[in-house]
Amino acid sequence: MWIDTHCHLDAAEFDADRDAVVARARAAGVEQVVIPAVDVHNLDAVRLLAIQHDFTYALGIHPLCVMRAAEGDLGSLAEALETHHADPRLVAVGEIGLDFFVEGLDPEVQQHFYVEQLKLSKRAGLPVLLHVRRSADKLLAGLRRVGFTQGGIAHAFNGSEQQAQAFIDLGFKLGFGGTLTFERSLQIRRIAASVPETALVMETDAPDIPPHWLYKTAEQREASPGQARNESAELPRIAASLAELRGWTLERTAAITSANARAALPRLR
Template sequence: MWIDTHCHLDASEFDADRDAVVARARAAGVTQIVIPAVAVANLDTVRLLAIEHGFAYALGIHPLCVMRAAEGDLDKLAEALETHHIDPRLVAVGEIGLDFFVPGIDPDTQQHFYVEQLKLAKRFGLPVLLHVRRSADKLLAGLRRVGFTHGGIAHAFNGSEQQALAFIDLGFKLGFGGTLTFERSLQIRRIATIVPETALVMETDAPDIPPHWLYKTAAEREADAGQGRNEPAELPRIAESLGELRGWSAKKTAAITSANALAALPRLASSWSP
């Protein structure tokens, strides 16, 4: 059985058939999904979705959303964490982090929201789900500066081997998803092969980061109206790439990555049965 450690099940792309998406995931053996918030506006949405479907959730403000956030949003997040911190389905603070790939998002504002959310996670004793895009060193520096020791997951990890090992040394697991299925993703595939097996967790980031069989070029998207939608039912097939790289069977890949997810997000154990 599989755990999808990062899926935006609340996204509008799923509005038309969300129940069917969940049913397909369960049929594929994906029995637990972590749904991260991205802004104050969807804190309740992800929580209620997790309760409705028997999944887990995380509360946080995404770095791509900080320019639309107000300072008071950190207070609202703190209030939500205070209210729900004993809920076993609340497994992390996230999705938080830094993104230095997308232009126009002030790095100082990102840093402020990142550090303040790390402090909240530390206060409530929760792991974090980290958004890592051209920002690994700054993220690591923030973790060390805050003295953060609750670990979590470096979501959609795409850094260097040295950065991967630094996250692992700080108690983090590394999230791998659709990018791993592309043969041209040489760096990510190499890291997935060489890091300790205890560091690997699986994710889809659905509806984003489609695997190669759903990916379309810009010309193809224009011709047939869109990217193939990623969804959590794709996780076992995505995980085949990790199994091939590591020489593992599907059963072994599921067992190892699920155990790692439970280690990274200990509260998952109370709401998941393999």
């Protein structure tokens, strides 16, 4: 059985057929899905979806959303974390982090919301789901600055081998998804093949980061705008790429990555 450690099931892309998406995931053997929030406006949405479908959730403010967030949103997040702290479905604070790829985002504002949410997570005794995009070193610096020891998952990891080891040394697992299926993703595939097996978890980031068989070419996007939608049912086929890289059976890959997910997010147990 599989655990999708990162799926935005509340996204508008799923509004038309969300129940069918969940049904396909279960039919594919995905037994658990973690649904992260992205701002204070969807804190309730992800929690209610988790209850409805017997999944789990995380609460946080995404770095791509902090420019429209107010300081009071941190207070709202703190209140939600306190209110739902006893809910076993609440497994992490997230999705939080830093994004230095997208233009127009104030790095100081991002840093402020990141560090403050680390403090909230530390206070709640919860791990974090970290957004890592051209920001690994700054994320690591923030973890050390706060003295963060709850660990979590470096979502959609795309850093260097040295950065991978630094996250692992701080108690984090590394999330791998659709990017792993592209043969040209040499560094990510090399890291997935070489890090300790205890560091690996699977994710989709659905509806984003589609695997190669769903990815649209530029010509296809021109003919039909928009990117192909990813979903949790694709997780076992994505994981087959990891199994091939590691020389594992698919069954062993499921067992290892699911055990790692439960270690990273203890409430999944």
